Amino acid sequence: MKKILAVLCGIVLLLSLAACGSQSVREVKSIPANKLTAQEKTAVDFTEGLYSGNKSKQYKAIDQFAARTSIKGLKEKISVGGFRQQFHAVSVIKGKNIKGQKGDEFVALLEMKDQNNTVNKRIVVMGSKVLHILSGNTQPYANELGS
DSSP, rough: HHHHHHHHHHHHHHHHHHHEEEEEEOOOOOOOOOGGGGHHHHHHHHHHHTTTTTTHHHHHHHHHHBBBBHHHHHHHHHHHTTTTOEEEEEEEEEEEEETTEEEEEEEEEEEEOOOOEEEEEEEEEESSSSSEEEEETTTTTTHHHOO
């Protein structure tokens, strides 16, 4: 009886290890910093400033990189406690030129980590300057970027 139980435990252990080994973890590669386009670099710089946790850096990023039509809304969001979450290790997963509702736009899918090293995604939408920063699964941009 003990031998049968030991064999069954061994089979269960073997099957559970095989199941764990067959799971694929999708590792997303980011674009190396030295290969970023000017628009991708702007998206990173804007996002790093906006999610720095430092109001002066947040306002500076908005003034420097945001479109005039977006500045007021972004600053109001900061004044009511928005963008408090801090991120580091901001990287570009994919950037793409698209036809938006108001003409040509550039969208960048960014990946970043919070204080617990949890990975988060954001989509930066740009014309000549940053128009929006959105959740990483915002439609239709997520479809365009494959996120």
